[in-house]
Amino acid sequence: MASRRGRETAARWIFIAALLAALEGVVRLDWVDRIFVTAPSLVAATAWEKILSGELPALFVTTLFSVGAAFLLAMVVGLPAGYALWRFPLFGRAYDELLSALFASPWILLYPIFLVIFGRGLGAIIAMGFLSGMIPIALNTHHGLRDVNPIYLKVGTGMRLKERQIVRHILFPAAAPMILSGLKLGVTYILISVIAVEFLVEIGGIGTLASKGYFWFNTEELYLGMAGAIVLSMIFIHLLGRAESRLFTS
Amino acid sequence: MKNGAPILEVRNLSKEYSDFTAIDNVGFEVYRHEFVSIIGPSGCGKSTLLEMIAGLVPKSSGEVLIKGVAVKDGHASIGIIFQQESIFPWRTALENMEFGLQMQGASKDERRKKALEMIELMGLGGFENRYPDQLSGGMKQRVAIARALVMEPEILLMDEPFGALDEQTRIILGEELLRIRQEIGQTILFVTHNINEAVQLSDRVVIMSARPGKVKAVIDIDLERPRTSAVISTEKFGRLVGEVWLQLREEALKSFRQTAR
Amino acid sequence: MKPLLIQTVTVLVFAAVWETVAESGLLFAGILPGIGEILRAAWVLASSGAIFPHLLVTVHEASVGFVFAALFGIALGVLLGTQPFLRRVFEPPLLYFAATPKIILYPIFLMLLGAKLESKMAMAAVSGFFPIVVNTTIASAGVNRVFLKVARSVGASRLQIFTRVYFPSMLLPVAGGARLGIGVSLVAAILGELKVSNAGLGFIIMQSFNHFRIPEMYAGILLTFLFAAAVNVAMTLLLMRCRSFAHESAR
Numbered sequence A: 001m002a003s004r005r006g007r008e009t010a011a012r013w014i015f016i017a018a019l020l021a022a023l024e025g026v027v028r029l030d031w032v033d034r035i036f037v038t039a040p041s042l043v044a045a046t047a048w049e050k051i052l053s054g055e056l057p058a059l060f061v062t063t064l065f066s067v068g069a070a071f072l073l074a075m076v077v078g079l080p081a082g083y084a085l086w087r088f089p090l091f092g093r094a095y096d097e098l099l100s101a102l103f104a105s106p107w108i109l110l111y112p113i114f115l116v117i118f119g120r121g122l123g124a125i126i127a128m129g130f131l132s133g134m135i136p137i138a139l140n141t142h143h144g145l146r147d148v149n150p151i152y153l154k155v156g157t158g159m160r161l162k163e164r165q166i167v168r169h170i171l172f173p174a175a176a177p178m179i180l181s182g183l184k185l186g187v188t189y190i191l192i193s194v195i196a197v198e199f200l201v202e203i204g205g206i207g208t209l210a211s212k213g214y215f216w217f218n219t220e221e222l223y224l225g226m227a228g229a230i231v232l233s234m235i236f237i238h239l240l241g242r243a244e245s246r247l248f249t250s
Numbered sequence B: 001m002k003n004g005a006p007i008l009e010v011r012n013l014s015k016e017y018s019d020f021t022a023i024d025n026v027g028f029e030v031y032r033h034e035f036v037s038i039i040g041p042s043g044c045g046k047s048t049l050l051e052m053i054a055g056l057v058p059k060s061s062g063e064v065l066i067k068g069v070a071v072k073d074g075h076a077s078i079g080i081i082f083q084q085e086s087i088f089p090w091r092t093a094l095e096n097m098e099f100g101l102q103m104q105g106a107s108k109d110e111r112r113k114k115a116l117e118m119i120e121l122m123g124l125g126g127f128e129n130r131y132p133d134q135l136s137g138g139m140k141q142r143v144a145i146a147r148a149l150v151m152e153p154e155i156l157l158m159d160e161p162f163g164a165l166d167e168q169t170r171i172i173l174g175e176e177l178l179r180i181r182q183e184i185g186q187t188i189l190f191v192t193h194n195i196n197e198a199v200q201l202s203d204r205v206v207i208m209s210a211r212p213g214k215v216k217a218v219i220d221i222d223l224e225r226p227r228t229s230a231v232i233s234t235e236k237f238g239r240l241v242g243e244v245w246l247q248l249r250e251e252a253l254k255s256f257r258q259t260a261r
Numbered sequence C: 001m002k003p004l005l006i007q008t009v010t011v012l013v014f015a016a017v018w019e020t021v022a023e024s025g026l027l028f029a030g031i032l033p034g035i036g037e038i039l040r041a042a043w044v045l046a047s048s049g050a051i052f053p054h055l056l057v058t059v060h061e062a063s064v065g066f067v068f069a070a071l072f073g074i075a076l077g078v079l080l081g082t083q084p085f086l087r088r089v090f091e092p093p094l095l096y097f098a099a100t101p102k103i104i105l106y107p108i109f110l111m112l113l114g115a116k117l118e119s120k121m122a123m124a125a126v127s128g129f130f131p132i133v134v135n136t137t138i139a140s141a142g143v144n145r146v147f148l149k150v151a152r153s154v155g156a157s158r159l160q161i162f163t164r165v166y167f168p169s170m171l172l173p174v175a176g177g178a179r180l181g182i183g184v185s186l187v188a189a190i191l192g193e194l195k196v197s198n199a200g201l202g203f204i205i206m207q208s209f210n211h212f213r214i215p216e217m218y219a220g221i222l223l224t225f226l227f228a229a230a231v232n233v234a235m236t237l238l239l240m241r242c243r244s245f246a247h248e249s250a251r
Ligand SMILES: Nc1ncnc2c1ncn2[C@@H]1O[C@H](COP(=O)(O)OP(=O)(O)OP(=O)(O)O)[C@@H](O)[C@H]1O
Pocket: B017, B018, B022, B040, B041, B042, B043, B044, B045, B046, B047, B048, B049, B083, B193, B211
């Protein structure tokens, strides 16, 4: 069975490599205008240059800083908010609906307001990321606590535990998978909105590179910016997935 | 078997829900080292009764006495195993068994030692570090029983602990339960709606009527002790099962009609 | 009833706080217009008809994009869902890609298709494609094997198996994906407009932002949200119709 897995992975990478090779060939043979498309090797060369000059690492660090700050804020607000929603069920139901409605709306389009209020800078980006991450964290925390199988709590009551013990040793462990998946969802949304706003407004980290490359007709920089943003997101999602499966197959 | 004063006495216990009576004036006793089963049609209030005794559901009227003293909301010497699967999926088998002791503030060594003894008693050796989703249904129920037994309850309430298991596992686990009970002299109040199981395991069977739940009859099971599951093939066993069914049949039909409506 | 009351009160309190802050001018002076001012600006945009050509442009972009997203998404989804090998090879990268910010690809479309409608259509198509392909893959792979066996055991033709088993079992999840897809296509088109455009809802918002016509910017965002909500409600209703249709079509 392991070999079947191996064949699939190989097929996947061969496909990706073939795609890149085709791109390389098409550009090298001058079948397309180099203003529109550039060769992966040229992008890689640009990437190397920008890594040596420190530009690319600085961009990544800026993006990661924004994501990290937004995530921290989103957790600090979202987790207690989710707990409060559970603790006060009447408000929980009311605000759960409001938050869900907000989350289903195109909140990313609010970024001009954040720009106006926080100014054109990292503040606006972090605020935007905070908003997009806080909602799923609060909602998942609420749902996780709310949907804990009551039988687990009954075990605690049956052992005559104190409320504090039940919350700490039964309620939270039981809700943990749901809360963690909320955190994962939160980070994913934060990353998407941070990079999107960086690109749209051309401030901050890796998202700005594609925008600059486009406006200055620097095709290598444009493709490097796109690849960088996409690869960063994928690495992030991959690591989060790994962390999650590590936590739950212990 | 009825030596001395009863450990558990249930007197005139009733439970009213807003629109109907679930338990109506139920009374019985359980003596030390006894194994008493409660049997009744589905929905007659067996779980409600057990949880009232454990103080998990408030009683509408009546009394529960532990060693002659009326208790309001449960008692430290009562252990309970629930009808639904209730072992914690975030703890290993061993950690599940340590749970109660940990909550009481027992030291790590002490609770580990007691839990390991329990692993031995329950025949769970080799499975102590598995998580529940890596255990079979029968193994999970063993863990649930062990988690309650570690606390050394004077009386153990068991609500259809083998209800979700297949017939063969059920019989084997029943036999195991009898062995364990013999070894540690555990007093058990056992709920089931399986007649064979009730007769196989018990010293006495309390038969409940369909909704509202009342005590319809109490039948003494005078099969020899210690017992193995081989008792199932004896003539006396068949006679007792017949006797219980005779009492239950009418109630089961009544309950069937209630739900068919 | 009670949650509704809490929600209403919350919205009113939010509005009141907003209004107080805006009126007092202590915080965010000049960048936080009063609610009355925003509503007035919205009214002007709507009643003068100034917004409608832009709304039309956005709808045009989003719907053309969505049609492409649906065609390609459903086709690829069925392929992946019915070919286990292809699914195992291509689903993981697809899922990874689905969770990246697609707007970053916008410059390619700008270069290839220009700053007009076509580049937003492409944005809408690429963005709406992912929820549709993901849902369709799951739906077509998840068609109950037993149903297929039953159909084959009574000698149903391939066409019959498709129309009587595949179609009714897949309609709902695919429609669910399409509903998500429409929303995503709409947002993607507007995001494209916000970056580079000369018409559309996003263009209105960005122009008022650039010219510091702040109340108009808020009004543009407000109207865009209302429109998105209306589309969402309409799609939900349509999905409910789909449900009964799925059951009827199976007969
Ligand atoms: N909280 C409650 N409110 C109202 N009715 C309840 C409540 N809990 C249980 N009941 C009802 O009380 C009756 C007795 O329930 P109970 O669970 O005790 O029955 P049971 O004998 O254990 O049934 P089973 O054999 O299916 O486990 C049932 O009709 C049930 O629907």
